[in-house]
Amino acid sequence: MAKGLTKRAENYSQWYNELVIKADLAETSAVRGCMVIKPYGYSIWENIQDILDKMFKQTGHQNAYFPLLIPKSFFSREANHVEGFAKECAVVTHYRLKNDKEKGGIVVDENAKLEEELIIRPTSETIIWNTYKNWIQSYRDLPILCNQWANVMRWEMRTRLFLRTSEFLWQEGHTAHETADEAIKETEKMINVYADLVENYMAIPVMKGRKSPNERFAGAIDTYCIEALMQDGKALQAGTSHFLGQNFAKAFDVKFLNKENQLEYVWATSWGVSTRLIGALIMTHSDDNGLVLPPKIAPLQVVIVPIYKNEDDLQQISAVAQHIKEDLEKLNVSVKYDDRDNYRSGWKFNEYEMKGIPVRITIGPKDLEQHQVEICRRDTLEKNFLPIDNIAENIQKLLADIQQNLFLKAQQFRDSHITKVDTWEEFEKAIEQGGFVSAHWDGTTETEEAIKEKTKATIRCIPFNNPQEEGKCIFTGNPSKERVLFARSY
């Protein structure tokens, strides 16, 4: 199998597309731009959900569910939201089909036309704030800390599995607060929750910071983000958290009686991550042999493959394998013993390599004689032998080691791909080479857009705790007080 995979160096984009298919993660569907997330890909999403959902609940959030469809007029309520938000949305205009008596098949019933068109949610601020209006009267009703796990739809023209699809799965948090300060703290808290997930479970190092005004979410006062760097030198926005000020409260007239008994507009945040994270996971760690998964996010952490010539061998190996499996499961390690006899072991090796199982254990008759097993770690493809005694504890340590190694490797790659430049010439060259480019910018949207026009690079973020230093904008030469991170991005 692995041999069928295009090498990253040859064609990174093709490597990615093939890998998603060959690792059995997702595929395109009969509906343009919409993907089918296959069981293996979905189980990665389930792991992300499990981890995040616990974090949300630990930070006081509750889940709820709001309608899929949003009345068209809601989008016009918040001026920046409607201006800035992409209008590529799926529009529901009718609510009934009927049999086509002439040609057979079914047709849309033209008598069942909606008075007002409904939009499949591209994001839910509008319908949620229209709902919150009824939930909030006084400061006692605040804060509201809701999250929803949902599908959303943005009619993308160029789609790629996980990275950009018309329908995708995500979570969207929507919170309501008494004060600006509390809402800003929430915005920060949630970007830190995302960084925790992405760095400590998915082993993807991120830059945390704020977006430039031009890259903010439509309707936000401030957008915080985490930005990761893929192996081809392009950045990927892995999560965002928005401080929405009172914009949506004003648009939907959501006021509360504060402690001083005065009516005031409510302060808001929203934040989300999506199945796009799976794209980031693939592109950060995987190699020319297939997927590489950090143990903490891998649906299956260990696979045991028996090598045998006859039934006798298999029986002895199976006894040992079952024992190892049980010991590993006691340590909460997920493990599969693959004794299928209709596949050769070489085929199995390729399969598990392609699917990124962190550790493979191979057991043959000679290993049993020597009371050992062969271990192959997916991250480095290194093989060595481990004694059967204490094997479970040693595998557990190995998994922790793999987790750490993947993060450090990605971090080293990222850190070695941040280039400081001070001239336009250097900037253009650095952007061409890929990675983050740290440069002075005069702070105007005009300059940002001109740079994007010329180089396809955008400001990915203005890092938190950014050192303040005097400098000159690489494009206009105008004065600047800090460097920002540019990159081409997904």
Add this chain to the structure above:
Amino acid sequence: MAKGLTKRAENYSQWYNELVIKADLAETSAVRGCMVIKPYGYSIWENIQDILDKMFKQTGHQNAYFPLLIPKSFFSREANHVEGFAKECAVVTHYRLKNDKEKGGIVVDENAKLEEELIIRPTSETIIWNTYKNWIQSYRDLPILCNQWANVMRWEMRTRLFLRTSEFLWQEGHTAHETADEAIKETEKMINVYADLVENYMAIPVMKGRKSPNERFAGAIDTYCIEALMQDGKALQAGTSHFLGQNFAKAFDVKFLNKENQLEYVWATSWGVSTRLIGALIMTHSDDNGLVLPPKIAPLQVVIVPIYKNEDDLQQISAVAQHIKEDLEKLNVSVKYDDRDNYRSGWKFNEYEMKGIPVRITIGPKDLEQHQVEICRRDTLEKNFLPIDNIAENIQKLLADIQQNLFLKAQQFRDSHITKVDTWEEFEKAIEQGGFVSAHWDGTTETEEAIKEKTKATIRCIPFNNPQEEGKCIFTGNPSKERVLFARSY
């Protein structure tokens, strides 16, 4: 609060509607027929999901995700499916909005019209079988045992929160098998999984059986169902599992090479339960004081309320309450200590009664003196005292007792509302009184529809292992070999 609730005996339907709102479970939204599931209601759904998802995985199923939108033409492929399936569906015709330059606001961009309309899934057999076509070549690819947790949409004209909404949440399992026998076994297995959830966790007794041909799912060879009885004597279909034969495989041309190396159509099942189960839960157990929840499905099982006059009392009570809370949590009992000082204890009692918290513990200064606490169980509203020693173990036993009591009570109600009748006169009277009516039926759809026309009663199910006995159809007098269960239903 409770005093504001209409009594069941006065107006059952109004009681239900008010209860859903007052217990903070769900509310209507700005979009006709679509509900907002509020955090408390959603947490019940999360518990249902957790339990079912574990059961699905234990029985070898995996989750996946298929597109929300389905090409219109797919629905015409399976003849019975398109004939029998309700055509009230949301239809997407356009994929872009634009600013309205004349009037302001936004309008649908008429240039962005889809070539073929897309339907928001009312159920996913068609798109899934169109996908399975590419997954299945040989018997080695079978079985496929997939489930998806998703939102679906059926444009209902008369909607009621949880019971019948245009958008609802559900899971839909779709499996593919080598043989009819294996598929039938799967269909049975899953109706048993549903019965396990509904009876052993939700404490709702069900009748298991098959649907009459007229009540089968559109495109199914056989539909199994579980039917529950609500307190107003109406039945509620709580879950269905369909044996689809080779119908969808033929419609989407899904063949496999069997072990004899011959091409054969694949055998299919599908099965689902939805947020409707929450409606069944409410209507089975709740009373005129509000929601009553079985402990195994309750988001919060125990609440502790302090009764105090001064800060000193509160401190002493809090120390004991925290201790009890910790002990209960060690036994995996979910518990909240509500020491909010801006609500009176009477208000809290009403609130927790309305929300159906199974056990309330009250602690006052006198209780502490006597080293005891007051316990109130929600199912019977009985109060008594328990010594503080071993309180956690005793509460745990009490919760098990409440769980069992709710099931037995509902079972007794159900069993006392099954009426055997042998004449049309008796039948009409029994249907009018409510409950299941066990009667002979001649087996024809014609008779079934005539009975429905006259009495609004339908055949809820033909119970599994139904005793065979000679009899005469209550409507036509034609010979019949078994009794079936009729009822009016939700």
